[in-house]
Amino acid sequence: MSATEIKVGTNYMQFIYKFHETMEQQKLQLVYNGEVNQSITKAFVSLAEKNLDETNESLTTKRRVYHVMVECLQNICKHADDPVTGEPDIPGSGIFVVGYNENAYIVTTGNIVSNERIEGLTHLLERVNHLDRDELKKLYKEQIKQSRLSDKGGAGLGFIDIAKKTGNKLIYHFEPVNDVSSFFILKTKISKS
């Protein structure tokens, strides 16, 4: 992937306008790219809470959007890797996007992961995507009993919990970056209820 160089000037102004137009067309409410730490996480969830409070969404939808946002932001914060070394990079950086359509809210994250983690992540995501609600509940209970908090403070429950709460498949993609790392994109849909 090559990034288009943006020079400050007319082109840059046009880029900003196009960027704005694209966000409007894609109904993106929030786009952030950069380091994700606890204060960023809290700022975004409180912004989302405020925006959601102004909508007619059900409390369940609001709570689930909030929940998925926290899990996704904490995933970037705790599980992003460095693109060059492939080593954990805490607090991590990535892209965080919240959009919506008539039927759902869409939370998408993207962050660097070491290529060594692709197999494990794919295995877990595929496993979660092939389970129905009762099976997810069962897996959640097994996992919460067995798991020990990692030194990063994760319980390994995030994907299972998101799938269980949203009832939707987790859509993901690994975009190769270099020999050691890839850009991991995860898209979560929260259906309006």
Next chain:
Amino acid sequence: MEIISIEATDETPAVTLDASSNTFDFSGKSLPEDVSTFYNPILDWFDSYSLNPNETTVVDFKLTYFNTASSKCILDILMKLEEISEEGNSAVTINWHYQEDDEDMEEAGEEYADIVDIPFEMMPY
């Protein structure tokens, strides 16, 4: 015994643990960056409490939100309470409070009740 009294913040719950007044309360939301730093002292407190618990121990959870890392810590607390109950020195009950229309929080309580062998009172409000 030492009293734990922690005020709620926008990322951690209010916690009151006071054996002398038989008050064991958790309320608010829980999404701290580092769950161990917040929950380890609480688990340690229950370890000390288990040496000489009250005849009855009623623990109130009135949480509005918790992240998955916190959910593990909550289970650790409940398992500690299960131990206290199994040792036979205290009758342990959990009051699981949830907003009436919060089906996810209700389900979370039901799941914990399935995992640990102590009675849960489900208390919608």
